[in-house]
Amino acid sequence: GESVGLHLPTLSVQEGDNSIINCAYSNSASDYFIWYKQESGKGPQFIIDIRSNMDKRQGQRVTVLLNKTVKHLSLQIAATQPGDSAVYFCALFRGAQKLVFGQGTRLTINP
Amino acid sequence: NAGVMQNPRHLVRRRGQEARLRCSPMKGHSHVYWYRQLPEEGLKFMVYLQKENIIDESGMPKERFSAEFPKEGPSILRIQQVVRGDSAAYFCASLPTSGSYNEQFFGPGTRLTVL
Numbered sequence: 001g002e003s004v005g006l007h008l009p010t011l012s013v014q015e016g017d018n019s020i021i022n023c024a025y026s027n028s029a030s031d032y033f034i035w036y037k038q039e040s041g042k043g044p045q046f047i048i049d050i051r052s053n054m055d056k057r058q059g060q061r062v063t064v065l066l067n068k069t070v071k072h073l074s075l076q077i078a079a080t081q082p083g084d085s086a087v088y089f090c091a092l093f094r095g096a097q098k099l100v101f102g103q104g105t106r107l108t109i110n111p
Numbered sequence: 112n113a114g115v116m117q118n119p120r121h122l123v124r125r126r127g128q129e130a131r132l133r134c135s136p137m138k139g140h141s142h143v144y145w146y147r148q149l150p151e152e153g154l155k156f157m158v159y160l161q162k163e164n165i166i167d168e169s170g171m172p173k174e175r176f177s178a179e180f181p182k183e184g185p186s187i188l189r190i191q192q193v194v195r196g197d198s199a200a201y202f203c204a205s206l207p208t209s210g211s212y213n214e215q216f217f218g219p220g221t222r223l224t225v226l
Contacts, residue, residue: 043115043202043217044154089153098144098156098167099204099215 012108019077021105023090026071030092033066034099035075037086044089047075077107085109115140115205115218116185123224124193132188132221136205143186144215145178148200160186193225 013019025033031052036044050057050064050073057064063076073090087104116135124130136143141162146154147170159167160180171178175193180186190197200222204215 041219043204043220045217046215093215098159098170099146099154100156101146101153103153104151 009103010106010108012110013080014110015080015082017080019075019080019084019107021075021077021088021090021107023073023075023102024071025073025090025092027092032093033064033073034091034093035062035064035073036089036091036101037084038089038104039086047088049093080107080109082109082111115203115216117201117203117218117221119221120219121222121224123226125226126194127192130190130193130197130223130225132190132201132223133185134188134203134205134218135185136203137207137216140205140207140216142206143180144204144206145186145188146202146204148202148220150199154202157188190223193223195225198223198225 011019011021032049034049035047037047038044048057048059048062048064050066055066061078065074075088077084085108087106089101089104091099091101093099115137118133122130134143143160145157147157148154156170158165158171158178160178162180163182175191177189186203188201200220202217202220204217206215
């Protein structure tokens with residue numbers, strides 16, 4: 001089966017610094033890898049995704065890197081802002097099937 | 112275009128009572144997923160439904176839990192004879208068509224507390 005894990009449960013960064021959140025997965029037969037942001041009391045919010053045949057994708061202030069050799073996924077947030085404080089989840093998605101979520105990393109921004 | 116709607120947002124039940132959670136997908140979306148999130152954990156898949164069909168219920172507990180998505184009206188997640196361990200946040204997400212979009216839109220969730 002598929003499983004997703006994260007290296008750190010919490011991450012603190014200074015405002016303005018870059019943040020890197022990591023994720024490891026066990027099953028590579030997934031079409032998409034997705035990052036979600038969840039603020040307190042809210043549902044997950046899509047940030048960015050990457051297809052399994054890509055190794056890098058950039059969005060606005062965010063970059064996702066996929067290393068299929070070591071089954072590792074990372075989310076980089078540039079110039080972290082207070083509004084970036086949240087729990088970040090990576091997830092696997094295959095076809096029309098379910099999303100498999102990791103445990104989550106809580107990102108805290110220090111002023 | 113309204114997003115995914117869930118109600119109630121908060122639900123308190125005593126042990127043994129029934130909980131009914133409702134999810135209205137985004138307009139034009141005919142696929143609904145339900146997930147459960149325990150405190151400080153990631154979301155766990157429960158069930159995937161299309162209109163009038165259960166496609167995948169591999170994440171649903173075998174007893175007390177049921178889900179439906181009728182032709183008209185919202186999707187319902189029903190928990191009978193609730194126990195304290197059912198306390199969690201329940202999220203639904205919708206997709207426009209099967210496999211055509213990799214971004215599930217999530218609702219705000221229903222937080223169930225069992226006393």
